[in-house]
Amino acid sequence: MLRVVLADDENKVILLMQKLIDWEALGYEIAGTANDGLRALELVREKQPHLLITDVRMPGCDGIELIQRAKALQPKLHFIVISGYRKFEYAQNALKYGVEDYLLKPLKQEELTGILLRLKEKMGQEAALEFQLKRSGEHQHIFPRCRPGSAKRTILPNWPRRSVHY
Numbered sequence: 522m523l524r525v526v527l528a529d530d531e532n533k534v535i536l537l538m539q540k541l542i543d544w545e546a547l548g549y550e551i552a553g554t555a556n557d558g559l560r561a562l563e564l565v566r567e568k569q570p571h572l573l574i575t576d577v578r579m580p581g582c583d584g585i586e587l588i589q590r591a592k593a594l595q596p597k598l599h600f601i602v603i604s605g606y607r608k609f610e611y612a613q614n615a616l617k618y619g620v621e622d623y624l625l626k627p628l629k630q631e632e633l634t635g636i637l638l639r640l641k642e643k644m645g646q647e648a649a650l651e652f653q654l655k656r657s658g659e660h661q662h663i664f665p666r667c668r669p670g671s672a673k674r675t676i677l678p679n680w681p682r683r684s685v686h687y
Contacts, residue, residue, distance in 0.1 A: 523641060524552040524570040528561035528587065529603065530579040534626065538574065541630050547637050558582035565591045565598065571644060577604040577615070588618045597647075599640060603628060 525544070529535050535554045544551055552568040555561035559581035565573060573591055577584040588600050602615040605626040612623040621643075622636045 522550040523548055523572060523644065524568055525549050525572045525574060526553050526555065526561060526564045526568060526570045527551060527574050528555040528558065528564075528579065528584075529576040530556050531576075532556065534576070534603070534628075537628060538633075541628060542633060542637065547634065548641055549637065556580075558584065558587040561587055562590055562594070565594055569595065570598065572599045572601065572640065574601045574603060577602055577606060585614050585618070588615070588620065592618065599644065601633075601636060601640075 522545075527535050527538050535556075539551060539554075549572070552570050553564040555564055557580045558575075561573065561575060562582070564570070573588075575584040575587055579587070582590065584602055584604075591598055600615075600618070600620045601622050601624065602620050603624045603626060607625060615623050621640055624632065624636070
């Protein structure tokens with residue numbers, strides 16, 4: 522399950538997000554909720570979520586500052602920003618920090634569900650790539666002098682060259 526933290530200064534928006542989406546069916550679990558940016562940052566530190574969904578304007582620290590600080594704590598964290606503000610500068614700032622999407626309130630179930638599914642697929646691809654890179658790094662650690670095709674010569678230099686017949 523992918524862990525999500527929801528942050529919005531309006532309790533009704535958090536409740537709506539919790540009820541609007543069948544999180545478990547989509548492969549997510551809500552790890553925590555926060556009504557201000559500082560509490561959301563604490564949750565990021567404690568719960569190590571995969572995704573943070575945050576409002577732009579909140580007490581403590583706003584959504585953009587929260588994203589900056591959360592990214593410093595957890596560089597691979599993904600973000601979705603929700604806002605009641607249609608100002609382009611908010612969206613532009615959010616996108617500058619690698620936010621996956623910027624949604625306007627009122628939230629629409631189909632739109633948020635589509636984003637969550639797309640993001641889940643993206644995170645799966647990132648995890649697979651990270652696993653492959655880790656495995657190839659282990660290969661280089663075990664066989665540092667090996668290049669593709671040279672492992673046999675490096676590992677078994679004196680291997681008999683004759684064929685075995687039955």
